[in-house]
Amino acid sequence: MDAHGSRGSTEKPDLERRGRGGPGRGSGESQLKRILQIVFSAHGTIGGQQTHLSHILDGLDNDLYHVDVVNWDVPESVAELERRGINVLVVKSRRILDLGLLRRLTEHIRGGGYDLVHAHGHRGGLLGRVAAIRARAPAIVWTCHVAENKADGGWLSERAYARLLRWLDARTDATIAVSPELKDWLIEIGLDADRIEVVRNCVDPTRFRPRHGDPDVVRSLGLEEKRPVVGTIARLTEQKGLACLLRAAARVLQERPEVQFVIVGKGPLGDELRRLAEELGIAGDVVFAGQRSDVPEVISTFDLAVVPSLWEGAFSYVPLEIMSSRKPLICSDIPHFKNIVGGTHAALMVPAGSSEELARAVLEMLNKPEEAGRMAREGYDLVRADFDIRVMQQRMREIYDRLVEKEAG
Numbered sequence: 001m002d003a004h005g006s007r008g009s010t011e012k013p014d015l016e017r018r019g020r021g022g023p024g025r026g027s028g029e030s031q032l033k034r035i036l037q038i039v040f041s042a043h044g045t046i047g048g049q050q051t052h053l054s055h056i057l058d059g060l061d062n063d064l065y066h067v068d069v070v071n072w073d074v075p076e077s078v079a080e081l082e083r084r085g086i087n088v089l090v091v092k093s094r095r096i097l098d099l100g101l102l103r104r105l106t107e108h109i110r111g112g113g114y115d116l117v118h119a120h121g122h123r124g125g126l127l128g129r130v131a132a133i134r135a136r137a138p139a140i141v142w143t144c145h146v147a148e149n150k151a152d153g154g155w156l157s158e159r160a161y162a163r164l165l166r167w168l169d170a171r172t173d174a175t176i177a178v179s180p181e182l183k184d185w186l187i188e189i190g191l192d193a194d195r196i197e198v199v200r201n202c203v204d205p206t207r208f209r210p211r212h213g214d215p216d217v218v219r220s221l222g223l224e225e226k227r228p229v230v231g232t233i234a235r236l237t238e239q240k241g242l243a244c245l246l247r248a249a250a251r252v253l254q255e256r257p258e259v260q261f262v263i264v265g266k267g268p269l270g271d272e273l274r275r276l277a278e279e280l281g282i283a284g285d286v287v288f289a290g291q292r293s294d295v296p297e298v299i300s301t302f303d304l305a306v307v308p309s310l311w312e313g314a315f316s317y318v319p320l321e322i323m324s325s326r327k328p329l330i331c332s333d334i335p336h337f338k339n340i341v342g343g344t345h346a347a348l349m350v351p352a353g354s355s356e357e358l359a360r361a362v363l364e365m366l367n368k369p370e371e372a373g374r375m376a377r378e379g380y381d382l383v384r385a386d387f388d389i390r391v392m393q394q395r396m397r398e399i400y401d402r403l404v405e406k407e408a409g
Contacts (some may be wrong), residue, residue, distance in 0.1 A: 002093070005325060006176065010148055012168075028342075031117050032064065032065060032066040033064060033065045033066070033089075033116070033197070033400065033401070033404050034065075034066045034068075034069075034112065034113055034114045034115050034116075035060075035065055035066070035067045035069065035114065035116050035117075035400065036067075036068050036069075036109060036112060036116070036117045036118070036119060037053055037056070037067060037068070037069045037070070037118050038069075038070040038105075038112045038117065038118070038119040038120060038122040038127075038128035038167055039069065039070070039071050039072075039121070039122070039124055040072050040118045040120075040121060040124040040127070041073075042129075046235075048079075048145055048201070048315060048316075048317060049120050049121050049124075049145055049280065049397060050074075051317055052059065052143070052145065052201060053069070053120065053201065054080070055201075055204065055392060055393065056393065056396050057086070057278040057387070058204070058393065059386050059392075059393025059396060059397060061389075064156045067086060067348060068086065068087045068088075068089065068112065068114075069081050069086050069087070069088050069089070069231075070089045070091060070105065070108075070128070071088055071089070071090060071091065071122075072089075073091065073092055074401075076293075078090055078295075088314050089108060091106065097126075098235070101127070102127060102130060102134075103203075104133045105127065105128070105131040106131040106134045107135075108273040109125050109131055109132055109137055110136070110367060113369050114137060114138075114409075115138055115139065115404045115407065116137070116138065116140070116141060116400060116403055116404055117129075117131075117132040117137045117139070117140050117141070118140075118142075118143070118400075119140070119141070119142050119143070120142075120143045121134070121143070121145050121146070122144075122146070122148045123143075124136075125142045125143075125144070125168070126164070126168070126291045127144060128310040129168050129171070129342075130168070130173060130279045130363040131169050131340070133168075135380070136177060138327060138404075138407040139173045139174075139403040139404060139407050140171065140172045140173050141172070141173060141174045141175075141176065141399065141400075141403065142168070142174075142176070143175075143176040143177075143178065143199075144175060144176065144177050144182050145178055145182075145187040145315065145407040146182075146184060146313040146315075147181075147182060147313060148187060148313070152256065152328035154377070157240070159231070160378050162189040162190060165189060165190075165191065165381060166189070166190045168191075169192055169195065172195065173195070173403050174195070174197060174399055174403060175191060175192075175195050176196075176197055176198075176399070177196055177198050177199075178199065178200060178315045179198065179200060179202045179336070179339060180198055180317050180339060181199070181335060181336065181339055182198075182315075183198050183350070185195050188340050196207075197333065197399065198393075199392055199395045199396060199399075200261060200315075200386075200391075201315045201317060201320070201392070202320070202387045202388055202389040202390075202391060202392040203317065203320040203321055203324045203383055203387055203388075203389060204389045205324055205383070205384060205388060205389070207296055208295075208296050208320075208321045208324035208356065209296075209324065209325065209326075210301070210325060210326040210327050210380070211296075211300045211325070213229075213297075213300045213301035213302075214297060214300065214301075215296065217298065217301055218299045221262055221264075221287060221289045221292075221298065221301060222262075222287045222289060223260055223262060223301065224260060225249075226358075227258055227259065227260045227305050228256075228258060228259045228260070228263075228303045228304075228306075228366060229259075229260055229261075229262060229301055229302050229304075229396035230249070230252070230259060230260070230261050230302070230303065230304045230306060230309070230362060230366075231261070231262040231263075231264065231291045231298070231299070231301065231302040231305055231306070232245060232263055232264070232305065232306045232318075232354065233264045233265055233295060233298065233299070233318050233321075234263070234264075234265045234267075234274060234307070234309075234313070234318070235265050235266070235267040236265055236266060236267030236268065236269045236270045237267045237268060237269055238269065239308070239309060239310050239312070239313075240265075240308070240309050240310070241308035241310045241332060241352065241353065242307050242308070243273065243276055243307060243311050244274065244276055244277050244279070244310075244353055244355045244358060244370070245261075245263070245308045245355075246261075246286065247280065247355035248260045248308075248355040248356075248358035248359040248362060249282055249286060249359075250280040250281070250282050250283070251355065251356065251359035251364050252359050252363055252366075253282055253285055254368075255363060256366055257285075257362065259285070259366065260285050260286075260287065261282075261285060261286045261287070262286070262287045262289055262301075262302075262388050263286065263287070263288050263289065264290070264291075264292050264295075264298055264371065265287045265290070265291060266291045268290065273288070273294060274288060278393070279381070289368050291307075292357075295321065296325065297323070299306055299321060299322055299325045299327060300325060302322075302327050302356065303327075303328075304320040304327070304328050304330065304362065304365050304367075304372065305327045305328065305329050305330070306329075306330045306331070306358070306362065307322070307329065307330070307331040307332070307337070308331070308332050308350075308352070308358055309328075309331070309332055309334060309336075309337070310334070310352050310353055311334055311336075311352070312334060312336040312337070315336070316336065319331055319337060319340055319341070319347065320340070320383055320387050323347070323376075323379030323380055323381070323382060323383045324380065324383045324384075324387075324402055326376045326377065326379070326380040327376055328347075328348075328365055328372035328373070328375050328376040329341075329346070329349075329376075329379055330347065330348045330349050330350060330358070330361045330362060330365065331348075331349055332349065332350060332351070332352035333349040333350060333351055334352050337349065340387075341379070341382070344377045344382055344385070345374070345375060345381060346360050346375065346381075346382040346408060347375065348364070348375065367374075374375050401404050
């Protein structure tokens with residue numbers, strides 16, 4: 001069956017089951033709360049939604065919950081879920097208006113005996129919730145990870161998409177916003193405030209913790225061991241402000257030529273950013289390290305971290321991961337970061353897009369290591385107090401249990 005549901009096609013199915021078995025309650029599972037997670041990330045790569053899902057899974061007791069996952073065919077993400085022993089339904093189609101996939105997903109939910117369906121993001125939230133509504137799922141949860149005024153691909157106007165979100169909201173038992181500003185946006189477009197709960201994204205303190213940089217990791221990044229490192233982790237897109245960072249780096253290197261910069265990540269602007277580094281004459285002092293899975297170890301090599309985003313539509317984990325690793329942080333003064341570190345001394349904030357101010361801040365932190373150390377400690381304390389993953393996991397369990405027990409009662 002192809003993505004449109006026609007028979008006799010030689011194409012791969014739009015929904016392919018992998019893992020430990022099919023839907024339905026098996027023997028010994030009758031007392032487990034059965035939850036289906038639906039995750040379609042924006043870029044088809046491991047990102048914020050998958051990190052969020054991993055945090056949820058880490059907080060669920062296998063003796064109390066059975067979780068299946070519907071996930072796009074992203075090899076790294078699927079492999080991680082299978083490593084956990086999760087039953088994964090892999091979605092081949094990337095089209096949001098895919099009636100064949102909608103039918104198959106509806107059938108799976110209807111036959112799966114699920115107590116609750118939890119859809120993530122705008123793509124998953126649209127297709128997943130429509131399927132769950134059609135299948136008469138007992139409880140439906142949606143997590144909003146990003147403010148998005150139009151449906152994926154722009155196939156609906158802003159007004160029509162807001163109406164669609166309101167229609168879905170009336171049939172959703174709980175909506176989770178990962179930040180206060182997202183809750184404000186959801187209320188602004190007309191969703192029911194009483195059904196919206198803020199459950200902040202958090203960081204795992206056992207994974208991101210203070211440590212010294214491993215010389216092997218330093219070398220694997222292409223860095224020199226004895227030079228100070230200013231680093232960032234970001235997708236190579238316009239919104240991340242990396243061109244601004246490179247221009248700031250050129251200013252910094254005029255005064256501190258021993259400093260080296262590393263940009264960790266991949267994205268469509270990779271070649272353009274490398275050309276800019278060449279034009280600025282700093283290509284020999286800037287390492288483009290590509291995508292890395294060992295993020296905690298990478299952060300440990302930084303003497304100073306910079307997050308120069310021009311804007312953030314979704315919740316960014318990177319500032320939390322840096323602060324949890326007790327590294328001094330410089331970030332732009334966009335609203336998203338203000339909601340994390342505003343009113344504290346946990347990070348040094350600079351005007352977004354100003355390479356001059358960013359360079360000045362980098363030099364200040366490099367020239368005042370004691371002040372940078374104090375800031376790093378404040379950031380570490382902030383994350384431990386307000387962004388500990390255990391708080392997020394407890395909130396998610398409470399929401400799941402409340403909704404499942406409500407339907408059972």
